[in-house]
Amino acid sequence: MDDLVVPEETPDGETVYCPACSGRMRLRGAGDQQARHFMHIENLTDTTSSSDCAGIASGSIGESDRHRRLKSLTVSGLRTRFADFDVADLGLESVVDVSKGPSLLDERRADAIVRFPEPITNPNRFFGVGVVVEVQHHNDSKDVATVTADYLAAGYSVYWAHETDYTATRFRTERFERAFNERWPNAFAPYFTDADTALQTVERVAFSPEELPSERWSFIDPRPECDHSLHTGHRGSPLCLDCGTTLKQHATGRWMYKPLGER
Incomplete structure (x- = not known):
């Protein structure tokens, strides 16, 4: 059996074959609501469409193949998100020099990456020299x-x-955007955290939308200049006696904040 390929690994114009019906397929580019994807050009009738094929509709692919598909959706989503940026590299499984990091490794291979042009004399103020997306999956x-x-x-x-970041056809870039803007526990940027802090505080990053705080709570400290002298008698949540901010811990161990006056 031939290897399963994903859209982001396949050159434009190349013909591939559906693993379910053996019909020929060609690539279609990404759109606003759909990632780069294969479309059947064979084995269709007047009453069927590409999406009717069991090979497209079923979720029966193996775990490693599913991981590759999610990475492919990620790259397509990143192409749309960074379409207006000057990008040096945007793709799958790119090697990154991590020799300055705390591990003993010189390189890591990122699941998906956006890398801005070098030399980096003025890194992007939000993302730094680029963005790495690691796709979590079972095991x-x-x-x-x-x-x-x-x-x-x-x-x-x-x-x-992870799974909640994807639909069947796309990477949910709106969640990606919110995660960095609101500093969710699965998003890390050089402008609000560093390697030493991450090494000490990161425990778990897989979470569902139900585990996110309500709009009243934020992962962003509203009074970062305050050392937060905490009193624990305020309705079970620590209250800063100096600035009035209420704190509580998220399931991942990260602190969440509610400013004085918020109910």
């Missing part, structure tokens, strides 16, 4: 804290994506 044995710290030390932002 993933990566040391999240060390991997995150390695990439941060190299100047990259890091996003840990």
Whole structure:
């Protein structure tokens, strides 16, 4: 049996064959609501479409193939998100120099990456020298804290994506955007965290939307200049006696904040 390929690994104009019906397929480019994808050009009738094929509709692919598909969706989503940026590299499984990081490794291979042009004399103020997206899946044995710290030390932002970041046809870039803006526990950027902090505080990054805080709570400290002298008698949540901010811990161990006056 031939190897399964994913759209981002396949050159434009190349013909591939559906693993379910053996019909020929060609690539279609990414759109606003759909990633780069294959479309059947054979074995269709007047009453069927490419999406009717069991090979497209079923979720029966193996775990490693599913991981590759999610990485492919990620790259397509990143192409759309960074379409207006000057990008030196945007693709799958790119090697990153992490020799300045805390691990003993010289290189890591990122699942998906956006790399801005070199020399980096003025890194992007939000993302640094680029963005690495690591796609979590079942039986993933990566040391999240060390991997995150390695990439941060190299100047990259890091996003840990998992099942809730995807639909059947695309990477949900709106979640990616919110995660960095609101500093979710699966998003790390050099402008608000560093390698040492990540190495000490990152415990778990896989979470569902139900585990996110309500709009009243934020991962961003509203009073970062305050040392937060905490009193624990305020409705079970620590209250800063100096600035009035209420704090509580998220399931991942990260602190969440509610400013004085918020209910």
